Amino acid sequence: MADLTCELLGHRLKNPVVLASGILGTSATLLRRAVDAGAGAVTAKSCGPTPRAGHPNPVTVDWGHGVLNAIGLSNPGAAEEVHLLAEARHLLDEVGAVLIASVFAGTPDEFAEVAAIVATARPHILEVNISCPNVRDEFGTPFAASGESAALVTQAVRKAVDLPIAVKLAPNVPDIGRIAAAVVEAGADAITAINTMPGMIIDAEAARPVLSNRVGGISGPALKPIALRCVAEVRRAVKVPIIGTGGVNNGRDAAEMLLAGATAVGVGTAVWYGGVSALGRIAAELEGWMDREGYATLDAMRGLALR
Amino acid sequence: MHRALRLTEVRVENYRTRSFVFEDGLACQPGQFVMAWLPGVGEKPFSIAASNPLTLMVVAVGPVSEAFHQLQVGQRVWVRGPLGQGFRLKGRRALLAGGGYGVAPLLFLAQQARQQGMDVDVCIGARTAADVLLTEAFERLGVGVHVTTEDGSLGQTGLVTAATGKLIETLRPDALYACGPVRMLEALEKQARQAGVDCQLSWEAHMRCGMGLCGSCEMPASEGRLPGWLACLDGPVWRSDES
Ligand SMILES: Cc1cc2nc3c(=O)[nH]c(=O)nc-3n(C[C@H](O)[C@H](O)[C@H](O)COP(=O)(O)OP(=O)(O)OC[C@H]3O[C@@H](n4cnc5c(N)ncnc54)[C@H](O)[C@@H]3O)c2cc1C
Ligand SMILES: Cc1cc2nc3c(=O)[nH]c(=O)nc-3n(C[C@H](O)[C@H](O)[C@H](O)COP(=O)(O)O)c2cc1C
């Protein structure tokens, strides 16, 4: 039987499947549910300085090849998030699962403030979301758009917290490898790649975009080839761990992500296609696939596709 | 993806409630819901009141539901679904209980139960006679109808639990199926548990994605429900025999 255990920033995961931020990460009980369903680690929904309701409905649409969403970073604000994360930490410690918090903000200083508040709940890892495509009207171009702005946020958060930090990158940049190198240089311990790809779905009969925000982020199957390319480019550019995320819907998709150089595998939209149990199913399918293909450990396959 | 469906009929059910009948059917189970989108207005969940042709019953209480009431025959509504888990009929005798728009999914359930030859009774609770909905539609299906109003203007005076309490004893139903305001459901759940009757309750929660992704419809854990229960994915119908 293949060994699925996965070393991530000093923590041992029972398998490489990581619940992606923004999917079911809105409460301690849902995070625990994702672990009970089979995830090795879970990421909380991104949290900002103050409470946000998010965008009005429609906020999601499945157009047949993936999902487009513009939830709009709904969150309870950093102070309330501390309680949520502390409760989550308690529920996850019972079963030895790893908790990743996620933060966003409008300026590097604000990022540092939110990170410092959230860190008091002692999540195992802090993810820095500089790549949400759905709040451009309020926050402007995501920090992930350039190496310089990405590095500024990373530096600010690095100074504010003593937790390991993973910086979450956007796919819609000319050279994601350069941005990864800039954030690692600025102190990132890991990279999460990728966030959703900006897109628009128009309903022809309604003659208008479906989402109230007009544009949203593409996730699910349509995102997979983009994510694999990004992970491969990040792997070539930096040595730090990568949480490879985007379009993983089964064990073979997870294998592809690892072969592209990912350390762990983020899973989000698969929960829509297969329910919460998709998390455990993907891990089990990966194990079966490794057995059939003769890989004993994740290390044996990581980055093989880059040879 | 949404399907744009044209309205073939709009029925006035009471002073603030209308039924909307569409040109097409939708393969679905009673208790499931659709997300109905009115472009430029918004998108909200609505229980399925009939599957063929698809029918929704809407109480006008706010922006989306009031915009629904402006719609005329020939206009379109954009729906995605069916979504969620519906009711599952069991045994030979069904007792239904509802209030407000909650009677809409119960009508669909009653239709299915009667087709299967089951004995069906429905308790409809309302504040006053003007709020009572669908009694004739249930009667046409051969369902026993028991109305309670809080002010006594129609049927028995009191809450719906006054009627269900007695019927649970006299009819010994195989299960109690309910949809309505939270307080009503909580009271019915307690009543069913005390009487040792299975119950299936359709809960309302704040829905955004309707896809089990965003977490906004998580229900607080209760005696029956597991922690992390999502109304759009695991529900809206919760069954006492599921956990
Ligand atoms: C699974 C599910 C199924 C549903 N099925 C139906 C259905 O079949 N028919 C239907 O009419 N609605 C149904 N609803 C409610 C519906 O989704 C909307 O919440 C409702 O139409 C109000 O939306 P709005 O935008 O018009 O007003 P909002 O601005 O959302 O609400 C206006 C105010 O009315 C209150 N309110 C909401 N619903 C009701 C109500 N039924 N009676 C009295 N006050 C209310 C709200 O709390 C708010 O204070 C369902 C909800 C869920 C979760
Ligand atoms: C409904 C939804 C909400 C999301 N919210 C967040 C968020 O708050 N923060 C974040 O970093 N990413 C968010 N994402 C992006 C996911 O974490 C992930 O990067 C992306 O969906 C690609 O993975 P997938 O194809 O497995 O879903 C969200 C995605 C979806 C579908």
Ligand code: FES
């Ligand atoms: S409405 Fe989004 S999870 Fe239920």
